[in-house]
Amino acid sequence: MLDERKRKILKEIVDEYIDTAEPVSSAIIVEKYENNISSATVRNDMAELEKAGYLEKTHTSSGRVPSAKGYRLYVDELLKYDNISLEEIKYIQEKLESKANSIEELTKIATTTLSEITHYTTVSIGPKTTGQIIEEIKFVLLGSRMLMGIIVTDTGLVRETIIKFDEDVTEEQVETLNYFFNTKLKGEPIERIDASLEQYIFRELKCSINIIKPIIEQMKKLIDDEEKIYLEGANKSFELPEFKSLELAKNFVNLLDTKEVMLDILNTGFAEDIQIYIGDENDNEDLKDFSIVTFKHSVGDKDLGTIGIIGPRRMNYSKVISVMKYISKKLNEDFEQNNK
């Protein structure tokens, strides 16, 4: 349906719009990209591209702006994702090689780096604990009424929590707990820790319920920890021309502050693949002027965290996705390296 030239012109229009944030006119296309055809020809093609839903006009006599459908074709078929320079590659390598002490930390470093290179706002969340296998579980007595509970999973994820008691706990009790939890839970998925465990332990261990209850309570919290979004470069977005619109700026802050929408999006991505959400493809109102690109870092079915970029629909997809592709590759390599 779209011949080669129309696809080329569509790409040029999107490129130009991403660059200038201004509606693109036929004259500009001729001047900058298509020196051998006349603006009238471009206009004809534009009219057809508009009829097909790839372009929009802001008013009758304005230039064209890509529609969500236009962006979609653009990112899916018209772009190559090798828009990354040697300097950028070097910079990323440097950053990611600075040894992080945990997966979460590495994810944060990657998130920050991504924002630095792309100049967009980036977000990330840590790994979902669900599905992870308990490799080690330990309780450490701190003082006489405080315990630290630590879980290590097969992906190297470490989670710890403080548990406070109203009565003294002895070293022997802690040893019993350690022995019991390890024999029962090692090799089990982490979500095995739940309320049903409480009764079971109570029967088996004859340990005071005043001790078991807070332990299970806190350990459970570890699993479905309300997820924290790590945010980098929120102010960068405010430099973009679209943020001149107060309405839009407000939506943006709302989005980042209420978190739910972002969590939703960060959580729905599929493993190992870059997901692209373009404006009104999503039905959330606040999101309609933004695009989000996410990448879920994982091994097998185990989640290691998700990183996202949020920017205006007119985002530099080529750069963003190229850089993200590289970072994701690098993260996987590093993980293999560390766990081989």
Next chain:
Amino acid sequence: MLDERKRKILKEIVDEYIDTAEPVSSAIIVEKYENNISSATVRNDMAELEKAGYLEKTHTSSGRVPSAKGYRLYVDELLKYDNISLEEIKYIQEKLESKANSIEELTKIATTTLSEITHYTTVSIGPKTTGQIIEEIKFVLLGSRMLMGIIVTDTGLVRETIIKFDEDVTEEQVETLNYFFNTKLKGEPIERIDASLEQYIFRELKCSINIIKPIIEQMKKLIDDEEKIYLEGANKSFELPEFKSLELAKNFVNLLDTKEVMLDILNTGFAEDIQIYIGDENDNEDLKDFSIVTFKHSVGDKDLGTIGIIGPRRMNYSKVISVMKYISKKLNEDFEQNNK
């Protein structure tokens, strides 16, 4: 210099401006507050208040707006801070009594509650480790090449970190470390852990430097941890009329995103006292349109965290400070309770 009536009128003007965000005219004052004098009288007083620097005009024929000096007099001398309702007190009690597992968590709960009640953006930082006395220090072996180091201080603060090694570590080594660190550091201020310790341990323990080095490195990081600002209700600020100004909105996002300025302010407050920063009293450009109210929670000279409210200069100081006063009192009580 200012007679009673002028002070009264100043307070009324600030009250009114805080309420409406519009320059206040003499007519409004007469209508709403001073039914027994004429607007001409109020105008005369206003003129003098302006000459004395407490009021400003946005243009020759506009109403008056409080100056920073005006706000200062207002908060220092004209306000009573008992502007808190029974419902609010009850709500705060409820929130703060939900048992938190650490001081940091309690501070966060207080921060969130403060934002909920005042409808302003709130921020907080956790306790400074400096000055705290080590009560317990423990290393726990996780797997064969990973250690968790845990420090408990006299204020009940718990900090932990993961330490990774390139070689295996044995249980005996960990025991030696535990024994050594505890005998040497218990009762010492936390900042005793520094590079000089590394050599000392190396000599005393004859333990591999490959093990000691990463430990000290990580433990040091624990102390001067780059501080994380906890932020609540950033979007609430965007509902305020002053945020119609893009310039101001941008400054706000910058402020919260770059963190340094906020950290600076949160760190300079004096213990146990509510600090009020009003707009251009501060010389930071980004801050000139905002006021910040902070409270540093502490016992003795030990810091337990700082909470702040950031809003427009036209902030509801009475409400904000009243609520903060109550929360601070409550936090102290709770702490006494838990540590008695």
Next chain:
DNA sequence: ATTAGCAGTCGAAGATATTGAGTGCTAATG
């Protein structure tokens, strides 16, 4: 299929007028 050419559209920007919410000042008042 392409293109030159031209009429038509409409937002952006600038000029001008209008309005009214304020003030400050003066002169009168108790």
Next chain:
DNA sequence: CATTAGCACTCAATATCTTCGACTGCTAAT
């Protein structure tokens, strides 16, 4: 002398109108 009525004056905000020019779409010629 403090207070006040009254009035001239100021100026931001708003509305109205004009102009300008960057676009398009269409037609007719190539």
